Amino acid sequence: MHEMGIAEGILSSSLEAAEGAGALSITGVYVTIGELTEVSVDALQFAWEAICPGTLAEGSVLDVTMVPATSGCADCGHEWMHDRYSGAQCPSCGGWVVMLRQGREMKIDSIDIDEESDA
Amino acid sequence: MKVDIEKRILAANEELAGSNRELFADHGVFVLDLMASPGAGKTSTILATIDALRDRYSIAVIEGDIASKVDAEKVRAHGIPAVQINTGGACHLESAMIRRAVDTLDLESLDLIIIENVGNLVCPSDFDLGENAKVMILSVPEGHDKPYKYPNIFQVSEAVILNKYDTMSVFDFDEEEFREVVKSLNGQVPVFPIAATKGDGVDAWAEWLAARIDAAKREGSR
Numbered sequence: 001m002h003e004m005g006i007a008e009g010i011l012s013s014s015l016e017a018a019e020g021a022g023a024l025s026i027t028g029v030y031v032t033i034g035e036l037t038e039v040s041v042d043a044l045q046f047a048w049e050a051i052c053p054g055t056l057a058e059g060s061v062l063d064v065t066m067v068p069a070t071s072g073c074a075d076c077g078h079e080w081m082h083d084r085y086s087g088a089q090c091p092s093c094g095g096w097v098v099m100l101r102q103g104r105e106m107k108i109d110s111i112d113i114d115e116e117s118d119a
Numbered sequence: 120m121k122v123d124i125e126k127r128i129l130a131a132n133e134e135l136a137g138s139n140r141e142l143f144a145d146h147g148v149f150v151l152d153l154m155a156s157p158g159a160g161k162t163s164t165i166l167a168t169i170d171a172l173r174d175r176y177s178i179a180v181i182e183g184d185i186a187s188k189v190d191a192e193k194v195r196a197h198g199i200p201a202v203q204i205n206t207g208g209a210c211h212l213e214s215a216m217i218r219r220a221v222d223t224l225d226l227e228s229l230d231l232i233i234i235e236n237v238g239n240l241v242c243p244s245d246f247d248l249g250e251n252a253k254v255m256i257l258s259v260p261e262g263h264d265k266p267y268k269y270p271n272i273f274q275v276s277e278a279v280i281l282n283k284y285d286t287m288s289v290f291d292f293d294e295e296e297f298r299e300v301v302k303s304l305n306g307q308v309p310v311f312p313i314a315a316t317k318g319d320g321v322d323a324w325a326e327w328l329a330a331r332i333d334a335a336k337r338e339g340s341r
Contacts, residue, residue, distance in 0.1 A: 002209075002210055002211055002241075002242035002245065002246070005129075005209075005213070006128055006129065009128040009129050009130070009131065009132075010128050012131070013124055013126050013128070013130070014124070017122050017124050018122070020122075021120070021122050023120075023122075031128065036270075036271060036274065037245055037271065038241045038242065038244055038245050038271045039245070084270040084271075084274070084304065085267075085270070085300075085303050085304065086303070087304075088302065088303055088304060088305055088306035089303075089306060096306040096307055097306075098306070106127060106128040106129055106245070107125070107126070107127055107128060108124045108125075108126050108127075108128050109123070109124060109125060110121050110122060110123045110124055110125075111121070111122050111124060112120070112121055112122075113120055113121075113122055114120075115120055
């Protein structure tokens, strides 16, 4: 259950950005999570709903984009998308020296805010 | 209105981990983050590793547990400085906890700090502590299918210790299948079968660790 710590990280960056922009409230938060991390999206949503009340993000929607894993082969340059079990060896040349290009992201991309009204 | 942030979620942890890493490098200390399930033999493996390396290196241990100080007391009884971190329910260690623990150690006199992470095959794998290497232990009674169920920890580890190897005949553990799955997750990761409480196989693991410590020292002194 480390999703609570992750939710707190998202909330703290969101509040900082929202306050900097003079927001009245945060309506949406967009994050990117790599499929190779141990983040459970259900648990993250649950944690999000638990920590937002009483903050500018109360009632906000947490929008999670999952990113598939992609690796590149150091020997032949082949790039391929894979699950957890097929990323260690290049499917093209059989090489074992591979670099993970994406799949371990835990990133906050942007937030949607309501600003102070001009009226 | 949309406001771009483009920041890593665990940025606060990662920044402090980076600062820990610099601190360790400045003092020439190698830091190992040891991860495993509860009961896999983390403390026994640490004690066996200390016995194998204490003549060559000055060692300290940071013990992470949800509660109690029994592990730190075991290590201290072995004549090695130990700091106990109680996470109070948290399932993993974070870099701020490590920093507070390290501040109580005499870094200048140390070559190796072994961090015993909280017993858990999931959460510790996503958190950088500023360590030089993450290593995991799986024990034979847990079963050869664990890499299927907890792949991430096998992928972030630079070595896998297979503990309680002496119980292989009692459990239905398929070592060949285990090694194949581990290889599919993490191509060239070495697997060290050991029986920590008896000392079997500990030398090969300890030599791997010693080579990493020496390599880090050479790199640091360049």
